[in-house]
Amino acid sequence: MSSAKEVIVIGAGIIGASIAWHLTKAGARVTVISDSGAGGVATPNSFAWINASWGNPEIYFRLRIRAMAEWKRLANELPGLPLAWCGGLCWDLPADRLEAYAAEHACWGYGIERVDAGRAAQIEPNLVEPPEFAVYVAEEGVAEPVAAAKALLAHAERQGARVLSSSVTALVQTDGRIAGVDTSHGLMPAEEVVIAAGVGAPDIAATAGIKLPIETPPGLIVHSQPYKKLLNGLVHAEKLHMRQTAEGRIIAGSDFAGSDPGENPDATARELFAAMKAALRGADELEFDFHTVGYRPTPIDGFPARRRRTGIRFPHGWLPADADRRLSDHRPRRGHGRSLCRRHAFRHNAGARGRAVRHARNSRRRA
Numbered sequence: 001m002s003s004a005k006e007v008i009v010i011g012a013g014i015i016g017a018s019i020a021w022h023l024t025k026a027g028a029r030v031t032v033i034s035d036s037g038a039g040g041v042a043t044p045n046s047f048a049w050i051n052a053s054w055g056n057p058e059i060y061f062r063l064r065i066r067a068m069a070e071w072k073r074l075a076n077e078l079p080g081l082p083l084a085w086c087g088g089l090c091w092d093l094p095a096d097r098l099e100a101y102a103a104e105h106a107c108w109g110y111g112i113e114r115v116d117a118g119r120a121a122q123i124e125p126n127l128v129e130p131p132e133f134a135v136y137v138a139e140e141g142v143a144e145p146v147a148a149a150k151a152l153l154a155h156a157e158r159q160g161a162r163v164l165s166s167s168v169t170a171l172v173q174t175d176g177r178i179a180g181v182d183t184s185h186g187l188m189p190a191e192e193v194v195i196a197a198g199v200g201a202p203d204i205a206a207t208a209g210i211k212l213p214i215e216t217p218p219g220l221i222v223h224s225q226p227y228k229k230l231l232n233g234l235v236h237a238e239k240l241h242m243r244q245t246a247e248g249r250i251i252a253g254s255d256f257a258g259s260d261p262g263e264n265p266d267a268t269a270r271e272l273f274a275a276m277k278a279a280l281r282g283a284d285e286l287e288f289d290f291h292t293v294g295y296r297p298t299p300i301d302g303f304p305a306r307r308r309r310t311g312i313r314f315p316h317g318w319l320p321a322d323a324d325r326r327l328s329d330h331r332p333r334r335g336h337g338r339s340l341c342r343r344h345a346f347r348h349n350a351g352a353r354g355r356a357v358r359h360a361r362n363s364r365r366r367a
Contacts, residue, residue, distance in 0.1 A: 010168050049088070
């Protein structure tokens, strides 16, 4: 960066944290503004699956493969980033569609292995009923989303970035150019503003007359109490996606994006937890801890939205790093490749206005 710009990043989830880290590293003077603290609101409600799995045209698959590589590059540059390349076992499609996915992605160079029940049991020995046919991708992984966001922000702060706890109420314009933001603590000038505020982004953008086409489907994920190791990696069974976190919690949704919470989220969570527990050997003493319901910021057409207006940027789509310069060459035409599902390299299930529902002891379109 030839001259140090004053840049404001709105949002402190995984997207805002990554953008802030990369801008700081590039020499910008960065201020992160968030009213939710490090980790944001969407990020804690995330399944955090790193993949380039089924449901998108090849051009978008290539983008997501690149994003997976960027996670590895990021981990090399920031040792201790909580990532695990644990692999994913998938059989959440009918057999014919699962085979079609395997054939297509193998042709594209994705590391897919077709497995039978015996091999599935080797990969995940604690499954009560290993699938007769599944696919396994060893190169898929997970991030611990809040810890990753906090690590990025902490390192950015050590390099000179500021993180402020405040609410952005409006974008400030001067002579048709974004010149800063108005916050609950007053006006803050900036040469560039990045909106990484999840489902809060449309309201912020609207203050400058900009409409962001984002939908916010809800997703419910259950969390067990920390437990002995039962899962080696990601498991995507029909109506049950689960993984075990670094602290030993087993988390699950009916989809990686979370379950529809329905009219009674508590009952939905208990039912989902019971299904998860029944699917695993050695889970007799596994106990429910809490569930989250989050709202996932999802561009209407299912593909990352990257756009610039003078002095402002809108990053959407779940990329770990420097998405702005990469998306323009890879974004499919609007409406092109609309398919069974949609995904990004890092799977969220929630958004900036997600809410966590915790009990002390007590969206299916892939994005």
